[in-house]
Amino acid sequence: MSTAEYRFDGQVALVTGSGAGLGLAHARLLAERGAKVVINDISSADDGRPLADIVSEQLRDEGLTAVSAPGNVGVEAESIGLVRQTVDAFGRIDILVNNAGAGGTGTTQEVSTQTFAETLNVHLFGTFWTMREALRHMRGQGYGRIVNTTSALGVFGAPGSAPYVTAKAGVVGLTKAASLDNRDLDIRINALAPVAATGYAKAYFEKKPDLDVRYLQASIVSPVMAYLSHASCELTGQTLAAGGGRAALLFSAAVPGLSSRTLSIEEVVAGLDQVTATEGFRILDSSVEQYDLLPRFGD
Template identity: 40%
Template sequence: MGMDFTGRVAIVTGAGGGLGKQHALALAARGAKVVVNDLGGARDGSGGSVSAAEAVVQEIRAAGGEAIANGASVTDFAAVQAMARQAMDAWGRVDILVNNAGILRDKSFAKMELADFALVMDVHLMGAVHCCKAVWDIMAAQKYGRIVMTTSSSGLYGNFGQSNYGAAKMALVGLMQTLSIEGAKNDIRVNCLAPTAATRMTEGLMPEEVLRALQPEAVVPAMLVLAAQDAPTRAILCAGAGTFEAAHITLTRGLWLGTGAQVPEGLAGRLGEVRERSGEMVPQSGSAQASNEVTQAMAQAAKTSAAA
């Protein structure tokens, strides 16, 4: 069964606490050897100490598993490359990458400093890019890889005060879409996980009884499914409090309105039809949009010439 991770090597970023720690413990419990990466900084990304990662490694070893600690900041590509080498030196392969590291710098857009926008983008988006890039050739050479991006409902659907975080989290979905296409020939499967969990990241944002329902452990099954041998690819799985959902980026069938002078008014008047969701599709690549548009234009041209 694909949920046995014996012989697999996993890198989990931001694994010193919260959700990342649960991911690391679960993978180790099912037989994976785990690189526990954590910068050990504050929730806003400041500071750093490897002690959080070390503590998780000790916990895994005490339970009979294999793990090593790594203190790289995902924003530092050289350090991330060294982390991949550390895994290769210890165990000779890298099968799974769980991009979990992140920070928050919440403020309404009006009040947000651009530095707080840039840093959140850097940690979430470029951090994941650095980790993917550091393991990509390894996974391609071994013809096997499982990459899990951590997205968020804040990116998929928005959340007040999180323009920076939401933009970065949605960017990871775009990264997943293309990496899954490029990785397919080498069995590199790339997916996104949108967790709802009570961790240091959500402290003070929800009432106590809600936080109790949102144990980070409840999200872990979705990660295991996305990191397993039988994993799907290009899935966006949402998980929290024992419930699992899937999110999709869809394209409606749309409406051919042509290119004449009156089209702007026509589009404004028929926007409801354009946005009508019955018969919508989940495109397998970006070319699906152009293909739908050209197909409808050709059909219209054929109709017109037949009527002539």
Template identity: 35%
Template sequence: MIDLKGRVAIVTGAGGGLGRAHALLLAQRGAQLVVNDLGPGAAQVVAEINAAGGQARAAVGSVADAGFVQRMVEDTLQAWGRIDILVNNAGILRDKSFAKMELDDFRLVLEVHLMGAANCTRAVWEPMRSQGYGRIVMTTSSSGLYGNFGQANYAAAKMGLVGLMQTLAIEGEKYGIHVNCLAPSASTQMMEGLLPAEQLDLLRPELVSPAVLALVSEQAPTRAIVCAGAGSFELAHITLTHGIHLADRSTAAENLLERWSEVADRRNDYVPAQGFDQSGLELRKAGLDAP
């Protein structure tokens, strides 16, 4: 059994829905919880945790406010002396087709999802490095991984979190910081009206939270994109095909289209260990000795 006794966790956007389910489960496993949200839901979740014998504190404010985030982290360190777990869950929706979307709504969604997660991660990064341990979960989405009509802003923010996770997992490895992404399917307030009631009933938030528990445990992997919903769990990967090499630049574009099926051939595709692996592959195919 995963035991989180002695661990201190911050869960953002935890006043309801997925965040609430995550916070309750982590508290049940012994973690001390900071429950962040914009509204009264944070206090209600704290009351639930404390009534069940756990320890929780509310932090009411926006993750898009870097000053608030820093104060939340400092207050947590003063109260409990450490921060072991950060679950970046806070988010909003402003859905419209791209042609009808105001850029202010585009910026707002990026600010809350992507910059909010960056603000929180930045604030806990040094405490985690200093103690040689940390578990961070970014909440991505299948909308970012695969696209969804009417969610250009949300998809851009959610795919941005994947890139953030990929790099921070590399940078945090030697300090014992594991960073992963969760792509949930859950019936939250943000999903109301998007799916029929019978489907939403099968997508209860508490069926996603075990993935979070696994990703914040001592045994957690790092640099994974875990998809979860309705009690099912999958892994998503960003892979690279082996492709082709075209030496003649004068006809490279035409040959690329003509041989597109070869470029797209996914047999023996692989997950690069880092971004430089792409250029290494390309240089080797060009006949150079590259790492």
């Protein structure tokens, strides 16, 4: 199938945090492929105009279909309002791309409760609020695609970023839960872990001379988002890394481990290599499958 066939004609997409960077690249690609896009951002340009208004106007000037929707995803009523504005503008919502985010640094032992809570509100609760509202519409129409933005930090951790790591790990869990809750209909819910030299990450990548920032553009991430947003997407409940010209699955797995009828502390210590050995790992589709891994000792 040629790339020209991967279209979004007649579909409506809400992309949060799409005034610049990754969100703008996502929204632009969807619009160029035929989607009606709703641009959301809380930032303003130097002249005070809302960035979302400027971007949506620019897209319309290019012959694309776009409107702006004001609202902060970190505030429940405003987050829900973004979905409602989308439906009011175009009559439906087919695609939700939860891209909006903010920083969240600090060690676990030092970060303030306020910083921790604010970070979770934007990244985790914001994703939950928009997704819950969108799913009510998507379930009514029997179709939907949701792409939630996580991070490799949320999958693998990182020092000095406890709020961000926790929020992004929560997005992975929330994505899995929502996908399992909606498999009775043609609704696909996945997570995207992007790598791009934009926003907060730009300064970090500029200090890494071994990385070719030419391949860390937002536009190289967006095609993976577009696949996850497309009607042909077969994945659900998965997390894909995208960036630097690479797309790859990120996953949690269970290993065979150590089995013993009398499992004691001493046996755990003695068999730790077996407990942690990764050979023969299995990727579980849901937690229910863990019971298949329990040993059968017999009588």
